[in-house]
Amino acid sequence: MPKQKQSSDTSTSEKPTSTSEKPTGAGKAAGGRKKPPVTPSPERRGELLRIAADVFAEQGYNATTVRKIADAAGMLAGSLYYHFDSKESMLEEILRTFLTELWDGYDSVLSAPLGPRETLEALVTESFREIDRHRSAVAIYQKESKHLVTQTRFEYLVESQQRFEKAWLTTLERGVTDGVFRADLDIRLAYRFVRDTVWVAASWYRPGGGHSPDEIARQYLSMVLDGISVRT
Amino acid sequence: MPKQKQSSDTSTSEKPTSTSEKPTGAGKAAGGRKKPPVTPSPERRGELLRIAADVFAEQGYNATTVRKIADAAGMLAGSLYYHFDSKESMLEEILRTFLTELWDGYDSVLSAPLGPRETLEALVTESFREIDRHRSAVAIYQKESKHLVTQTRFEYLVESQQRFEKAWLTTLERGVTDGVFRADLDIRLAYRFVRDTVWVAASWYRPGGGHSPDEIARQYLSMVLDGISVRT
DNA sequence: TAATCTACCAAACACTTGTTAGGGAAGGTG
């Protein structure tokens, strides 16, 4: 079955909106970025992004129409374009904001003089705190990142993934070398194991649900480090 | 455009005979189920469902157009409706087939006279085998089930989830009672922990990638049961 | 040979999608 692709070209899809090209060229000389000639307040932007993130997380990005977002924000679809360039740019800003804050936390952990076990504990705890803070963004990231990484616009997702993997693998390898982590395990499997167990929690975690992020982190660490079976 | 021009005569102005007119007037008084009056072969259906499942898993259900599915199958969009009622019914059949086979395996495990630890091991192993067999369906299930359960058409997903949770919680509780699982852990957290560690593997697992399902199951069980840290 | 069945194509339909353009109300500032 020869699959024949027509001109869909999933990467770098530039809209063929040929006709009217913004002749009001005054203002920002910031490269080719298309930007509205007005200045919406960052506070309102943030508010709308939080609303959009919730809808994206709940319904999925593609299933979310701009009219649904506008509905949740109490306005009409077209009004969103006073604040944002496009639906996709909302998604980008949501994920970028999340990843920026995530790496703020991770970097401070990784630069601290900790042993491998303490580093792992700190990373896991930090992750649950980020889930607590950016639960919608995490849910979106998990569902959509896989097919976003092919687009050049979301290249920073790939970069983040690579840094992420490197940080975790290094920590695990140090632990094996130091004799605090078991040497008989496939280290890449262990990495995916730890990574996934942490982040999928975003799919069921609800803030204010009895367990604090630190409490959940402690329990998860207990299971990951010592297992669920009784020691004999 | 996969247009294989046959381009034969295309006879002009061939009036349809007045004899054969609208065979759709047949019965189907009750029910209201819209069904094609033809009988497509189950083999072809299965083939197309496998193709559709792959596209759904890769691009997401909502981002997948029927034209993409048809493209992957080497036909045109409308032709799919000879085999299926709708795009949604394809999704339903994919998930239902998967869950049916999954519970075939689970039920035979659960009805066996095994201790809690052996039951857990068998369930995990069985799960990885199902991931190996229905990797696309599992990926779809994980991404889409959360917002499908609200539709009455997919009620069986809720039922399956409840059986699933009950089976796992019962096994874990038996283990605690029998003293083979730790009693100091939140059992619902442990359930989600085990559940997630298993099923998220579908997002990265590729058949024929060095590890067999049973091998992955063994490693995962080793981590879940005994942890990744060295026992002191 | 004619009738029938299977599996597809070709072309359209009604609707939804993201996005744009112009306008206007509210509130501050000179």
Next chain:
DNA sequence: CACCTTCCCTAACAAGTGTTTGGTAGATTA
């Protein structure tokens, strides 16, 4: 007051969506 800025609305557009309808080539059967 006039003027500007901020923020949203009304109303549309073009492309893409799932789906329907009618037709037909090719194999199978009568």
